[in-house]
Amino acid sequence: MTPRSFRGMTFGSEPSLYVPMVDKPAMTPGWAGRDTYDDYWIYVFGRLKEGVTMAQAEGSLNSIYAGLKDEELKAVRDRPPDFEKRFRASRLTLHEAPAGQSEAREDVKTPLTVLMICTALVLLIAAVNAANLLLARGVQRGKELSIRVAMGAGRSRIVRQLLTEAMLLACGGGVAGIVIGGWALELLIQIVADSDAPSYGISAELDSTVLLFALGLSLATGLLFGLYPAWAAARDSVSATLKEDSGNASTGRSGVRARRTLVTAQVAVSLLLLIPMGLFLKSLVNLLRVDLGIRTENVLTFHLAPELNGYKPARSVALFERAERDLAAIPGVTGVTTALVPLISGSNWGSSVRAEGFSNDPNADRQSMYNVVGAGFLRKMGIPLIRGREFSESDTAAGPKVAVVNETFTRHFFGGKSPIGRHFRLGKDAPEIQIVGLVKDSKYSSVRREAPRLYYLPYRQAVEVGEICFYGRTALKPEQVTSQIRKVMAEIDPDLPLENLRTLEEQVARNVRADRLVLQLASAFAILATLLAMLGLYGVMAFGVSRRRREIGIRMAMGADAGSIGGLVLREVMLILGIGAVAGAPAALGLAKLAESQLFGVKAYDVTVVLAAVAALTGAAMLAGYIPARQAMRVNPVEALRQD
Numbered sequence: 001m002t003p004r005s006f007r008g009m010t011f012g013s014e015p016s017l018y019v020p021m022v023d024k025p026a027m028t029p030g031w032a033g034r035d036t037y038d039d040y041w042i043y044v045f046g047r048l049k050e051g052v053t054m055a056q057a058e059g060s061l062n063s064i065y066a067g068l069k070d071e072e073l074k075a076v077r078d079r080p081p082d083f084e085k086r087f088r089a090s091r092l093t094l095h096e097a098p099a100g101q102s103e104a105r106e107d108v109k110t111p112l113t114v115l116m117i118c119t120a121l122v123l124l125i126a127a128v129n130a131a132n133l134l135l136a137r138g139v140q141r142g143k144e145l146s147i148r149v150a151m152g153a154g155r156s157r158i159v160r161q162l163l164t165e166a167m168l169l170a171c172g173g174g175v176a177g178i179v180i181g182g183w184a185l186e187l188l189i190q191i192v193a194d195s196d197a198p199s200y201g202i203s204a205e206l207d208s209t210v211l212l213f214a215l216g217l218s219l220a221t222g223l224l225f226g227l228y229p230a231w232a233a234a235r236d237s238v239s240a241t242l243k244e245d246s247g248n249a250s251t252g253r254s255g256v257r258a259r260r261t262l263v264t265a266q267v268a269v270s271l272l273l274l275i276p277m278g279l280f281l282k283s284l285v286n287l288l289r290v291d292l293g294i295r296t297e298n299v300l301t302f303h304l305a306p307e308l309n310g311y312k313p314a315r316s317v318a319l320f321e322r323a324e325r326d327l328a329a330i331p332g333v334t335g336v337t338t339a340l341v342p343l344i345s346g347s348n349w350g351s352s353v354r355a356e357g358f359s360n361d362p363n364a365d366r367q368s369m370y371n372v373v374g375a376g377f378l379r380k381m382g383i384p385l386i387r388g389r390e391f392s393e394s395d396t397a398a399g400p401k402v403a404v405v406n407e408t409f410t411r412h413f414f415g416g417k418s419p420i421g422r423h424f425r426l427g428k429d430a431p432e433i434q435i436v437g438l439v440k441d442s443k444y445s446s447v448r449r450e451a452p453r454l455y456y457l458p459y460r461q462a463v464e465v466g467e468i469c470f471y472g473r474t475a476l477k478p479e480q481v482t483s484q485i486r487k488v489m490a491e492i493d494p495d496l497p498l499e500n501l502r503t504l505e506e507q508v509a510r511n512v513r514a515d516r517l518v519l520q521l522a523s524a525f526a527i528l529a530t531l532l533a534m535l536g537l538y539g540v541m542a543f544g545v546s547r548r549r550r551e552i553g554i555r556m557a558m559g560a561d562a563g564s565i566g567g568l569v570l571r572e573v574m575l576i577l578g579i580g581a582v583a584g585a586p587a588a589l590g591l592a593k594l595a596e597s598q599l600f601g602v603k604a605y606d607v608t609v610v611l612a613a614v615a616a617l618t619g620a621a622m623l624a625g626y627i628p629a630r631q632a633m634r635v636n637p638v639e640a641l642r643q644d
Contacts, residue, residue: 009100043101058094065092111518114595118525121269125529127225128262129536134229135259136543162230170222174215182206263540266533267580271617275588277526278609280519286601287512293442295382299471299504300478307466316466323492330484332476338374342469344511348445355413355424368453369444372462378439388420388437395458404437409453447511448600478503534624541628553637562633569632573625581614
């Protein structure tokens with residue numbers, strides 16, 4: 001039993017069970033994987049001896065590898081003329097792997113980077129809000145602080161007192177954030193929880209490291225953003241502060257500018273988050289609306305691997321045929337078919353194709369994806385047949401080898417001409433396969449990717465098929481026949497587990513789940529940032545109105561009506577909004593460019609998204625400025641002048 005902390009040597013894949021490599025032939029009958037040089041399926045790890053460098057170890061390995069190249073070359077079929085020269089010049093390369101090897105890290109690197117930036121921006125807005133509140137609080141406490149200075153307190157002592165208050169505020173906020181963060185983490189885990197989803201080996205728990213980091217970041221933020229408000233509150237002289245009238249609007253132009261600058265920065269950061277959120281939203285909408293080329297409604301699917309239960313290939317085929325008949329007899333089931341490669345699941349099975357009449361250039365691209373399917377697969381899955389025929393029950397191992405190809409395959413290998421009757425091979429000495437049908441393009445492994453070059457083979461002509469996916473279309477809701485499917489399969493072989501039993505629509509939803517999650521998190525950050533920025537804008541405007549009551553009273557006494565007073569406040573809001581938008585838009589587009597690889601059907605510089613984000617921010621800003629504007633419009637000039 002391995003320790004709980006051990007998650008395997010491959011990031012993104014956490015095995016539950018380990019078996020010795022000598023047992024592989026029993027686990028995968030027909031593919032030992034240890035007796036041919038053209039099988040590449042294992043990663044080799046080694047620990048360097050003390051005192052040995054990577055370069056020394058790499059040199060030793062390549063000395064040994066040079067003697068194996070002759071045997072390896074013999075196993076490579078259909079190699080182009082210059083292949084041997086390039087192969088003999090190749091070298092083994094060592095890579096540091098303290099946390100194992102990973103191809104999945106690149107998959108999560110960009111979205112995690114974007115989300116980390118979003119997190120930092122939300123923290124920045126919250127910190128700026130706190131700084132604005134501390135600045136306003138310092139103005140309100142001006143007389144109190146001046147009295148303290150007059151009684152002997154030095155400026156440094158005032159700064160220490162205010163900074164201590166800021167640190168206490170930051171510490172309290174950090175504790176509250178940890179509590180809310182724990183709840184949010186549980187909610188996030190519930191959203192992404194999935195028994196067969198890759199965990200990527202990432203720990204999702206509030207351990208001591210996370211707690212210390214959160215508290216440390218809170219204190220550092222409090223120190224950084226509390227220092228200027230503390231210094232600003234203590235810098236005025238005793239006489240200047242004592243002489244200042246509490247109702248006077250002139251609280252110091254530098255303080256007013258500082259507060260406006262901070263809230264303008266908040267607006268800019270809000271736009272910086274709103275634009276990527278809009279792009280992710282449009283990307284997800286495009287993904288959900290994309291034509292898959294397959295009818296996914298009312299289809300149940302599951303995976304069966306009898307080879308793992310000791311079935312030989314012939315017995316597996318007999319099992320598949322019986323299961324197909326028995327499943328089709330279930331009331332409400334209108335059709336059953338099979339496929340070796342599960343649809344839109346991330347799986348990619350490919351091979352090199354030697355097509356009739358295709359280029360003889362040794363460097364030509366001959367790769368194509370493929371699937372091995374049952375009779376009637378195309379019709380039952382709703383993939384339109386353009387010409388020719390699809391597979392039937394007569395396409396068995398005893399009959400001629402046949403295939404059906406898609407439009408992309410036809411364009412690449414035959415220049416768009418009809419492929420019906422043409423042939424291709426899967427190797428130089430492999431038997432010819434005749435193309436009997438042409439179908440429209442359909443999604444293969446991913447909703448995101450364009451339809452690849454693809455050919456279909458009938459599974460009854462495959463040499464060995466030890467596993468397969470079943471697809472059953474129903475006239476009822478798929479959930480209504482799930483129990484019947486389990487019952488039928490249990491009658492055939494109660495020891496055969498049904499893996500990944502779900503609807504095809506659920507499978508498609510899983511395929512875009514990462515996009516949906518990124519959108520949900522980006523939206524949460526953008527909405528939170530906008531809310532904080534609007535609260536900050538409201539606070540600054542409301543504070544400004546309260547400090548300018550005398551000025552407003554004079555304006556009204558001289559004939560200004562309520563509408564012009566409200567317009568004065570709203571114009572200031574629009575000025576802050578305009579400067580913030582101009583400052584934030586370029587940075588937002590830069591962040592969107594970083595995330596462009598995660599978008600689908602939308603460019604980073606989408607004008608409609610930018611305009612929509614600006615419009616949303618404008619609406620929120622006008623709403624935030626409305627209440628202070630109403631307060632300004634209701635100022636009684638007589639009371640304002642009498643009070644001052």
